[in-house]
Amino acid sequence: MQLDETHDVSLRSWVDSANLPDSDFPIQNLPFGVFRRAGSVEPFRIGVAIGDQILDLAAVLKAGALGKGAVGPMRQALSASVLNDLMAAGPGLWSELRLLLSRALRLGSPQQSSWEGCLVAQSHAQFALPARIGDYTDFYTSIHHATAIGRMFRPDNPLLPNYKWMPIGYHGRSSSIGVSGQGFRRPVGQFAPSGALPPSIAPSSRLDYELELGVFIGAGNELGSPIPIDEADSHVFGLCLLNDWSARDLQGWEYQPLGPFLSKNFATTISPWIVTLEALKPYRVPWTRPSDDPAPLPYLDSPQMRSHGGLDILLEVWLSTEALRRLGAPALRLSRSNARYAYWNMAQMVAHHTINGCNLQPGDLLGSGTQSGPEEKEAGSLLELSKGGKTPIRLPNGEIRSFLEDGDTVIMRAWCERAGVARVGFGELVGSVAPALER
Numbered sequence: 001m002q003l004d005e006t007h008d009v010s011l012r013s014w015v016d017s018a019n020l021p022d023s024d025f026p027i028q029n030l031p032f033g034v035f036r037r038a039g040s041v042e043p044f045r046i047g048v049a050i051g052d053q054i055l056d057l058a059a060v061l062k063a064g065a066l067g068k069g070a071v072g073p074m075r076q077a078l079s080a081s082v083l084n085d086l087m088a089a090g091p092g093l094w095s096e097l098r099l100l101l102s103r104a105l106r107l108g109s110p111q112q113s114s115w116e117g118c119l120v121a122q123s124h125a126q127f128a129l130p131a132r133i134g135d136y137t138d139f140y141t142s143i144h145h146a147t148a149i150g151r152m153f154r155p156d157n158p159l160l161p162n163y164k165w166m167p168i169g170y171h172g173r174s175s176s177i178g179v180s181g182q183g184f185r186r187p188v189g190q191f192a193p194s195g196a197l198p199p200s201i202a203p204s205s206r207l208d209y210e211l212e213l214g215v216f217i218g219a220g221n222e223l224g225s226p227i228p229i230d231e232a233d234s235h236v237f238g239l240c241l242l243n244d245w246s247a248r249d250l251q252g253w254e255y256q257p258l259g260p261f262l263s264k265n266f267a268t269t270i271s272p273w274i275v276t277l278e279a280l281k282p283y284r285v286p287w288t289r290p291s292d293d294p295a296p297l298p299y300l301d302s303p304q305m306r307s308h309g310g311l312d313i314l315l316e317v318w319l320s321t322e323a324l325r326r327l328g329a330p331a332l333r334l335s336r337s338n339a340r341y342a343y344w345n346m347a348q349m350v351a352h353h354t355i356n357g358c359n360l361q362p363g364d365l366l367g368s369g370t371q372s373g374p375e376e377k378e379a380g381s382l383l384e385l386s387k388g389g390k391t392p393i394r395l396p397n398g399e400i401r402s403f404l405e406d407g408d409t410v411i412m413r414a415w416c417e418r419a420g421v422a423r424v425g426f427g428e429l430v431g432s433v434a435p436a437l438e439r
Helices: 057-062 072-078 084-089 091-105 112-118 143-153 229-235 248-254 277-283 303-308 322-326 346-354
Strands: 032-037 045-050 053-056 119-121 125-128 136-139 169-171 177-179 182-185 188-191 200-203 211-217 236-243 268-270 314-320 332-338 365-367 409-418 421-434
Touching: 045 057, 053 057, 053 112, 057 072, 057 112, 072 084, 072 091, 084 091, 091 277, 112 119, 169 346, 177 182, 188 248, 211 314, 211 346, 229 236, 229 303, 229 346, 236 277, 236 346, 236 409, 236 421, 268 421, 277 409, 277 421, 346 365
Parallel strands: 136 365, 177 268, 182 421
Antiparallel strands: 032 045, 032 125, 045 053, 053 119, 136 169, 188 200, 211 236, 211 365, 236 268, 314 332, 314 409, 409 421
């Protein structure tokens, strides 16, 4: 992957907080989101995270401070209240904008005086979904997660025959996707414990999270025109964190023969910032799979994809309970994993999604599926960590968890970091469980 001046690890910003070693948002990152000042009735607009601040791009435009290098389509895209127009503009304009922002935010930039007044503290912001999400597809790309779950239900045959041949996915519900900070009520639905009939209808007692990455589509494709594997990256605008909340008891009863429905569509939460693929270039790694596994079919394989199709992204899940908060105790880390363990990668998801001619559109969202690693402590869901509820997790204050309780808050974090390269983070994804509606 070709790096450019925007990836230079020595770059520093005139926004001091962006230069801290543990900042998720240094000048080498520059992720996009949609925000307004908290408590205001201002319109939502596009911003860029820099340190603990947000560069308000609407304010930059209003001040006439974007510079002569900004072409008309760029100005139009940045004037919108969501990122869809920018996503549709394609990688050429994305790169041009990234370079413009990087140069203007660098220490010593002549734009400092005119741009300083366009900053808003992230702590004073309210976030909205970064795009109009027309369609949402959730995949199942971690073989470690698929095997662990399959082993619970099919001990002798954990993986179904198609798993190693194609990225498995299902179409989710875009209307219930919310941004970090989302609270939702415990879902109610049908379930049949151990197949007992007739089924019952009640609030889910096996509520779970799933640690995922979200992939936002940029420029789409025409209906009937598949996206080749080596062009897939050019159709991806960037990545966010994604929590695919799951009601496991509802899921166990409904998933055959057509897959998840009410067990998944009640809530999905994403982080507010979209980290661009350009920012992640230094953290691309080779994509591999065991040598004795079948090679992917040609439309899912290429030397280019194998050379840098993986992503080295650290992923964590933390839990805060009502009891812990009353004690003033910090959240407890439940697991840490890495996106590089994925059996199927981002380009393969895009190529497979379109091989039948399906047309993706700017702002469409793909979920990676639960990102679990090979070790038990790297599991991306409580279903795995508690072995289906058979080995509950004991918290430091004596509480136990097999699944989520009312009042629980799940916090997800992700970042990339290694020597000689600038840290690139995703920020936090926070979601909370409220009691079910009384029936």
